[in-house]
Amino acid sequence: MVGPMAHSRARANPADGKPPVRRAASAAAVLFLLVGVLGFVPGITSGTADLRFAGHDSGAHLFGVFQVSALHNLVHLLFGVAGLVLARTVDGARAFLVGGGAVYLVLWVYGLAVGHDTGANVLPVNDADDWLHLGLGVGMIALGLLTGRARR
Template sequence: MSASSAHPGISARSYRTAIQETTLVAAAVFALVGILGFIPGITTRYSELAFAGADSGAMLFGIFQVSVLHNIVHLLFGAVGLLMARTVAQSKYFLIGGGVVYLVIWLYGLFIDQAGAANFIPVNTADNWLHLSLGVVMIALGLLLGRGTVSERRTM
């Protein structure tokens, strides 16, 4: 059943599934966070914003350690999500794949010395908890909302 027949009066081009809407929201939030990381006041200790590394003292919302590189990664992640939200399959891959990426970043943040050179992103304890939460939620949403949308259609 096509999107237009499932939803009379809505063209297939304008209809978005729940997983596509979720991907759009997630992507918009990532992009917004990337922008907010460059705004003094929202990012405290803005004068300490470094390109990368643990020496960046800037804190988004006064909680999450950020750098120019960290903000750019959020902007790029948001842009990729906005592009991938165009199809159901890509939305599923973005949520699950992005969730896996965030779990890897969480593990990275757990095992590095936060004051050392390896903390080039940079991350702090608050970032680690956020990355764990994002990873779990994104994977869960990708699996739950993506059920029956991609792989099951291929086998029919």
């Protein structure tokens, strides 16, 4: 049997009472931060010796699949920080998810339009990145719209 003191010492769950859109935005932001950091970690990112600041000639691949550069990783880190800041309010969280999703859809189109082996591919992106950007864009917009609806 648990005594009355058990609950007084228990840690409060930081998500208790937090609107779903804020939780979704916070989770997405933390994932972007994690991906940004992992993009610099040898072993998780292959070819870190060939990591370039920017450009299509960066030879680093996160999880051996997604082409990354230092700029690409920094964009993920900045996106994560922005998400955590915006997730502090319902309107900010919704704006991060829907607006960020729109940004990722633009990146998807960019990846389809730019030649992967050209100087215009500054981030850089490859086919795997393109499909991930499509999924992120659609997923973030869906989360922003579905979790950001006003409660009745």
